[in-house]
Amino acid sequence: MVKRIQEPPPEARPGLCACLQQTLNSKVLHIHPLQFSLLLAMWSCHMALRRLQRIAAPLNIAGGLTSKAQREMSSLSRVYVTRQIPPEGLKILKESGQVQFELWDSDDVPVPRKELLQKVKGVDGLLCVLTEKIDKELLDAAGPNLKVISTMSVGFDHLSLEELKNRGIRVGYTPEVLTDAVAELTVALLLTTSRRLIEATHEAKTGGWGTWRTLWLCGYELANSTVGIFGLGRIGVAIAERLAPFKVKKFIYTDVAPRPELAKQINAEYVSMDELTKRSDFLAMCCALTPETKEICNKNFFSKMKKTSIFINTSRGGVVNQDDLYEALSTGQIAGAGLDVTVPEPLPTSHPLFTLKNCVILPHIASASYTTRNAMSALAANNLLLGLRDEPMIKELQL
Numbered sequence: 001m002v003k004r005i006q007e008p009p010p011e012a013r014p015g016l017c018a019c020l021q022q023t024l025n026s027k028v029l030h031i032h033p034l035q036f037s038l039l040l041a042m043w044s045c046h047m048a049l050r051r052l053q054r055i056a057a058p059l060n061i062a063g064g065l066t067s068k069a070q071r072e073m074s075s076l077s078r079v080y081v082t083r084q085i086p087p088e089g090l091k092i093l094k095e096s097g098q099v100q101f102e103l104w105d106s107d108d109v110p111v112p113r114k115e116l117l118q119k120v121k122g123v124d125g126l127l128c129v130l131t132e133k134i135d136k137e138l139l140d141a142a143g144p145n146l147k148v149i150s151t152m153s154v155g156f157d158h159l160s161l162e163e164l165k166n167r168g169i170r171v172g173y174t175p176e177v178l179t180d181a182v183a184e185l186t187v188a189l190l191l192t193t194s195r196r197l198i199e200a201t202h203e204a205k206t207g208g209w210g211t212w213r214t215l216w217l218c219g220y221e222l223a224n225s226t227v228g229i230f231g232l233g234r235i236g237v238a239i240a241e242r243l244a245p246f247k248v249k250k251f252i253y254t255d256v257a258p259r260p261e262l263a264k265q266i267n268a269e270y271v272s273m274d275e276l277t278k279r280s281d282f283l284a285m286c287c288a289l290t291p292e293t294k295e296i297c298n299k300n301f302f303s304k305m306k307k308t309s310i311f312i313n314t315s316r317g318g319v320v321n322q323d324d325l326y327e328a329l330s331t332g333q334i335a336g337a338g339l340d341v342t343v344p345e346p347l348p349t350s351h352p353l354f355t356l357k358n359c360v361i362l363p364h365i366a367s368a369s370y371t372t373r374n375a376m377s378a379l380a381a382n383n384l385l386l387g388l389r390d391e392p393m394i395k396e397l398q399l
């Protein structure tokens with residue numbers, strides 16, 4: 001019987017044993033079916049082994065590797081990744097040929113602190129998310145090799161910056177790539193809160209929908225309103241740009257100092273914090289959590305707001321005193337609040353804020369679009385690799 005054998009794909013050739021190589025190099029050959037099966041089996045085993053080696057290398061599974069591969073691996077930077085990050089970032093790490101990394105292979109539960117403290121021992125780099133506290137204890141556990149932290153977040157309140165600075169550890173983070181997603185969600189949350197959408201669907205589903213009523217489920221509209229932004233950065237601007245077509249009358253903002261370049265883009269007026277609270281019909285928190293902004297939204301803050309105003313927070317839960325917010329919402333001091341962030345996270349289902357109809361609470365999803373989370377993971381991976389090579393990162397915190 002005559003069998004026609006095609007040339008194997010080029011990637012298969014270098015590793016085939018010499019005799020098989022020679023045989024296959026002749027385009028057409030006459031062989032017995034048993035010989036053919038044997039050759040095919042040898043080739044399949046060889047390819048499976050090569051594939052196994054390729055998979056094993058980035059996972060730091062050294063068993064079965066050649067000593068050359070082991071030597072190569074020992075020259076790679078050691079990295080720990082605290083979460084199963086989205087595929088684009090993982091692909092960058094795997095294909096970099098620069099790091100051997102271990103990761104906490106779950107996205108459902110954060111790595112337990114004890115495990116994290118073990119895993120970071122001796123690493124050169126750490127890729128983390130916002131659930132990990134990067135503090136003195138962790139940095140001590142990691143030891144002197146650690147030179148780069150890359151966080152897959154724009155927020156960095158989970159990092160002890162002073163400790164990092166003192167140890168000369170560089171920090172990458174992920175601003176800009178999430179601006180659109182966060183702005184979009186903030187607008188959605190604002191409208192959901194001000195037009196009482198959660199209450200409305202609940203009523204429709206549970207039989208509360210009687211006749212059409214003149215003032216039933218009325219809320220507050222954006223047209224002709226004043227929107228206040230606390231902390232004008234890229235995200236604040238992006239929110240205002242999206243709200244402007246709703247016929248907002250005026251944008252005002254407060255910050256540690258005027259930001260004329262950004263303000264110009266949305267024609268926003270710089271005001272004091274006092275004025276911001278008094279004049280805003282909608283007040284959006286867009287600042288970072290720092291010692292200065294911690295619980296800045298407190299009794300005094302809410303007491304100045306209009307009874308018809310809507311408070312929105314997509315920054316960090318820590319900027320709000322939640323007891324004071326509860327008080328303001330339950331006494332009608334303000335009309336409603338939309339929160340994407342709380343303290344703690346997750347907020348226990350027994351928390352009093354969950355009992356209020358005029359409080360909409362989301363589970364920290366502002367940046368949660370597939371595109372954005374992948375972009376964040378890719379940026380975090382690239383920041384890490386650049387930092388480990390002592391090159392400027394794409395987005396690096398200046399400590």
Ligand SMILES: O=C(O)[C@H](O)CO
Binds near residue numbers: 153155315
């Ligand atoms: O800090 C961040 O990046 C957000 O809160 C989550 O995307």
